[in-house]
Amino acid sequence: xxxxxxxxxxxxxxxxxxxxxxxxxxxxHDTMYWYKQDSKKFLKIMFSYNNKELIINETVPNRFSPKxxxxxxxxxxxxxxELGDSAVYFCASSQGxxxxxxxxxxxxxxxxxx
Amino acid sequence: xxxxTQAQTEISVVEKEDVTLDCVYETRDTTYYxxxxxQPPSGELVFLIRRNSFDEQNEISxxxxxxxxxxxxxxxxTIxxxQVVDSAVYFCALSDLxxNQGGKLIFGQGTELxxxx
Numbered sequence: 001x002x003x004x005x006x007x008x009x010x011x012x013x014x015x016x017x018x019x020x021x022x023x024x025x026x027x028x029h030d031t032m033y034w035y036k037q038d039s040k041k042f043l044k045i046m047f048s049y050n051n052k053e054l055i056i057n058e059t060v061p062n063r064f065s066p067k068x069x070x071x072x073x074x075x076x077x078x079x080x081x082e083l084g085d086s087a088v089y090f091c092a093s094s095q096g097x098x099x100x101x102x103x104x105x106x107x108x109x110x111x112x113x114x
Numbered sequence: 115x116x117x118x119t120q121a122q123t124e125i126s127v128v129e130k131e132d133v134t135l136d137c138v139y140e141t142r143d144t145t146y147y148x149x150x151x152x153q154p155p156s157g158e159l160v161f162l163i164r165r166n167s168f169d170e171q172n173e174i175s176x177x178x179x180x181x182x183x184x185x186x187x188x189x190x191x192t193i194x195x196x197q198v199v200d201s202a203v204y205f206c207a208l209s210d211l212x213x214n215q216g217g218k219l220i221f222g223q224g225t226e227l228x229x230x231x
């Protein structure tokens with residue numbers, strides 16, 4: 001009965017590979033997000049989707065492609081992985097994009113690119 | 115521009131001490147929301163509080179209290195009688211309406227609190 005879940009929890013891969021991270025929320029929320037936390041713990045928004053529509057794209061390289069098959073899922077696909085992509089990626093959800101309610105975060109996916 | 119500054123990178127206290135984590139924010143919007151999140155060593159992000167810009171009342175929840183002052187653009191967080199379990203990284207975050215469509219959170223750099231027994 002986890003509210004926001006992500007798989008996998010850890011991902012170790014080689015440079016140049018393509019990988020995906022999956023996120024699901026069972027809170028009935030309309031809006032989902034991807035955040036990146038770098039090695040200095042700094043958290044920054046990457047994408048936001050509302051009812052499967054992209055509403056925020058924070059100048060993320062186009063090697064990163066989010067996909068939302070339905071409003072309960074927001075997956076993140078990364079092509080041609082680079083060393084600098086190593087980070088913890090957090091998925092989050094909230095009731096809506098414009099009501100500024102609290103965001104519920106998943107447990108994070110630690111991506112290591114070798 | 116929107117910005118959140120947590121000037122204290124690391125704080126170390128001994129158990130039972132009170133500790134205040136500072137947060138200063140910048141926004142041009144008159145309607146905005148401030149948040150605190152806790153990230154314990156296990157890594158998850160735990161929501162602590164949300165406060166809107168029209169509500170300057172201080173809030174207390176058990177050993178936690180928050181002081182919101184619009185005059186100084188600050189939203190400080192105090193832990194009273196700290197415990198080892200309070201050891202974590204604490205993030206202050208801002209979300210506004212006009213300049214921040216989509217509900218994204220602008221996070222501060224985080225303050226790592228270490229409570230020693």
